[in-house]
Amino acid sequence: MRYRSVFAWTLAAAAALAAAPPAAPAERANCPRLSGSWYGDNRAHLQQVIDDRGTCAGHPGSHPVAAFDWDNTVTKNDVTDATLAWALRHDKILRPATWKATSEWLTDAADTALTAACGTGVPMGAPLPTATDTRCTDEIFEIREHGKTMGGAPAFAGDWNHRRTVPQYAWVPQLFAGHTVAELTSYARRARAEVLAAPVGSTRTLGTHTVPAYVRYYDQQRELIRTLQRAGFDVYIVSAGSEPVTEVWSRGVGIDARHTIAIRSVLDRYGRITTRNQGCGDVPASRGEAIPYIDGKRCWINQEIYGVRGAAAWQRQDRGRRPALAAGDADTDVTFVGDATGAHLVLNRNKGELMCRAYDDADGRWLINPMFIEPLPRERELYPCSTSAYNEPDGGGGPVRRPDGSIVPDQKDTVF
Known part of the structure; x- marks a missing residue:
């Protein structure tokens, strides 16, 4: 594994917490201070977690964990989409043997649509001319963005656990099959430079799609x-x-590769990306059955940070093996953000299950903040927490329940 386990640190921290007295007020005054503009009392609450859990609290052997989602949590806009958009505008997607081979859930309708749009004139493994072939670009981006073909047919079908993966997310790394990690990294760097230079609020046309042209x-x-x-x-x-x-x-925020967990592609013997992804817990490598998505984020945190193996990695761990602080913006983050023991930081993007948990505030530790750039308006008066906001494993919706089984009542949207 590329990531060291913090389990040993956690045990040491627990022993230190039991033995050491709380830090004196004078010592806490020297703790690193959080600055910046935050909604309401959020900065004070975050500072309290920093004061209580960090080394400045008088526990120098402790290494508490903080975990952040990336897209629309640390940045405004999606960096994987920005890279895909750049790749499509620069002919960097290689023609697969068949489109069906890219995802185990891709439908016949999607295979037919992609084949018709992208053609068969380019040899397999050669770049598709997506910079000029807007039909191909449109079909790929529509499937990524909406899970449908340009004709409106479902692009993915079959059985998958909707709390462990979503095929159109897993599909993006699969589209880069045949490239090396170094090549994909270079595309991401060039895309990053471009979108950081673009003005806030700017858009571009990708085929017939209008997409954000900037990231911050x-x-x-x-x-x-x-x-x-x-x-x-x-x-x-x-x-x-x-x-x-x-x-x-x-x-760009001082976090190295060892502390970055995302969809990990299986490489072939030549170091090229394949359509398979590494597995988590008791789910082996597959074509995307266990990515960092909803419960999958908990699994990857438990496995890669705390060293939990097998089926247990899908389960909530005891307090000593859970993040002190976690931050997210969407339903894909709800499980690991809810696992945090000190603060659950949520950026409001109107996502039902996450916002139901945040507004219910069952443990008094949920912090809601509007998006820092171009915050969204209130989408609805009430979130349907009592009926349909929960993402069921079969893809349906159900009531959001607290740990004791009680149902969360519908919640009013007030922070935006």
């Missing part, structure tokens, strides 16, 4: 990560994007 690091999140690191926290990124792409971006 959130200054507040960059400062929070820096402050946590200065206070002795091990800060990790846990993303449902492509890992080489996310690694390029995470360096």
